[in-house]
Every structure is written in structure tokens, then in C-alpha cells.
Amino acid sequence: MTDVKELVLTIVRPLVSHPENVKLEVEESHDFFEYNLTVDPEDVGRIIGKQGRVAKAIRTIVYSIRLEETKKVRLNILDGK
16 A cells, blocks of 8 residues: 555656645545545646646556555545645
8 A cells, every 4th residue: 555655646746846745645445545635726737637637647557556455546636725
């Protein structure tokens, strides 16, 4: 799980203007590992990208990771309000 967290942070930090405000929290539910990515409100657009292309690319990479457990990975992008 820490590998997924480090992967997301490695991808996201160079894309934002305020890398010190990037936070990633993991919540475990019955079916999912939910990764809640919080960025500065100014950086939300950079992470989502035009028509959601950047967010889709990040999710494609994260979702392609196979975990040993049967749970799936879900990435939620939140603003830091």
C-alpha cells in the first residue's frame, strides 16, 4: 500500500505549484482502498487537466497496479478547502 501512495505522490508533486500542500490519505472500506488526494485549491485544475485527461492518466496508472488482496484501488481528487 505504501508503494501506491509513493507512486501517486511521485506523479502529482511535479505537476502542482504548491507541492507542500499535497496530502494523500488512505481509507480502507469493504471493497476498496480509497486514496484521497488533497491539493491546494489553485492546483486542482492542474491535476484534473483539460477534459479530465491528467486525472484519467493518473488513475489509469494507479488502477493498473495489482494488489495481493481482492480489494480495488480508488483515487479521489479533493481540493484543500
